[in-house]
Amino acid sequence: MNLIFRLVLGIVAGVLLGQWAPDILVRSLLTFKVLFGELLEYAIPLIILFFIMSGIARLERSSGRLLALTMVLAYASTTLAGLMSAVVGLELVPHIVSHTQMPASHPMVLQPYFALDIPPLTDISTALVTAFLFGIGISATGHDGLRNLADGGRDIVERFIAKALIPALPFYIAGLFCEMTIAGTVANTLKSFGMILILALTLHWLWLSLLYLASGMSTGRAPLVALRNMLPAYFTAAGTMSSAATIPVTVRQTRLNHISPSVSSFAIPLLATIHMCGSAITLTICAIGVILVTPALPQPDLMSLLPFIAALGVTIIAAPGSPGGAAMTSVGVLQSLLGFDAAAVGLMMALYLAQDSFGTACNVAGDGALVQWIDRFAEAEQDRQRYR
Structure with missing residues (x-):
């Protein structure tokens, strides 16, 4: 919640600086914005490589038909939620953002003091293919050395995200909104994106x-009763912004819905990692909004969003546990499939983090x-084994 407060503060500071700050301060902020964007571009392939590779490699620790069913259900829910979001978003978001547009370039003579050229170690597509290849290979072979390398790289990159990128993000957002204020588009942008978050x-x-x-x-269970029993887990996730931190509460509440202890103890920790329906909804609807207000990006349609949603269901499995983790992991897909640049990614991060607690709560609920479904399948499996 402190991060959300700092993001709001960054937006307010950007608006005020764009209206009244002297040129030297505005140019300094623009310089930071450019440098942060270059650093983010450098980090994205590393995030993709280590998080996806480590996430896929970890899945081999459990096995069996129950694991397969859990993964299929989680992926289906995540992608179908994203598809629903795309259909609704393509219909409603164009009306919401009809008078909003990001500045294609800074409209004044003011420019950053300097910029650095920090090329990434590899491109997005190569990082994605390498992550999947080695992740599946580690899972199949059980190679401990490569698994330790993937986990160690993930830990280093996650620390970089938590200690550098996320704390610096409010300043980057301030730079974006300072630029929009100078361009005269900030009021419409704030109004439009507030409505998108409500949607x-x-x-x-x-x-x-x-x-x-x-x-x-x-399954024959009362839907309203089951959903009501999960509300404590929903609000706990909203407060902690962490599916993992909510696992004890989620397990307790599922047992109120008469889920067997063995199933809840197995499925809930796994689903906390791989089921991201709320994140998929928000990422899809916000991506549509950012595309529509960014002149350089092609207009979205369902066919262009389908590959994004399908890839998103896989990539956010490896999302780090820090706030905004799903958005960070999705950056590679946003860039490679939707053509996002650093400014569009920054706006996506601001939008996603503004509702991260509710997206996490939706995932958990x-x-x-x-x-x-998993519990009913487990019961059927036990019956089948009993009568063999």
């Missing part, structure tokens, strides 16, 4: 309602619906 929150609850209705109808 995202509405879609969270729509998807949760559909999940619990479907799981209740297929959705786990309670999926675990009902």
Whole structure:
């Protein structure tokens, strides 16, 4: 919550500086914005490489048909939630942002004092393919040395995100909104993106309602009762902004829904890592909004968003546990499939972090619906084994 406060403070500071700050201060802020963007571009392939490789490699620690079902359900829920968000977003977001546009370039003579050329070690596509190749290979071979390398690289990059990128993000956001203020687009931008975040929150609850209705109808459990029992986990996740930190509460609440202890103890920690329906909804709806207000990006349509949603369901499995982790992990997909530049990525980060607590809460509450199917499958498996 402190991060959200600092992001809001960065937006306010950017608006005030764009209106009244002297040129020397504005140019200094623009210089920081450019340097941060270059550093982010450098870090993105490393984030993709180590997080996805480590995330896939870890999945081999459990095995069996129950694991396969859990992964299929999590991926289906995440991608279908993103698809719903895309359909609704393509219909509604253009009307919300119809009078909003990001400045294509700084409209004044003011320029950054300097810029550094920091080329990334590899491009996005190479990092993605390498991460999948080695992640699957480590999972199949059980190579401890490569797994330790992947986990060590992930820990280093996660520390860099937590200690450098995330703390510096409010200053970068201040630079973006300073530029928009000078361009005269900041008022419409703030209004439009506030409405987009309300739309995202509405879609969270729509998807949760559909999940619990479907799981209740297929398993014979009362959907409203099951959803009500998961509300303590929802609000705990909203307060902690962490699915992992909410696991004890989630396990306790699922047992109120008569989920067997063995299933909840297995499925909930795994779903906390791989089920990201709320994150997918927000990332998709915010991506549509950012594309529509950025003149350099092509207009979105469902066919261009489908590969993004499909890839997003895989990449955010490896999201770090820090605030904004899903957005950080999705940056590579945003750039490679949707053509986002550093400014568009920065705006996405600001939008995502503004609702990160509610996206996490949706992820956690959705786990309670999926675990009902998993529990029913486990019961059927036990019956099948019993009568063999």
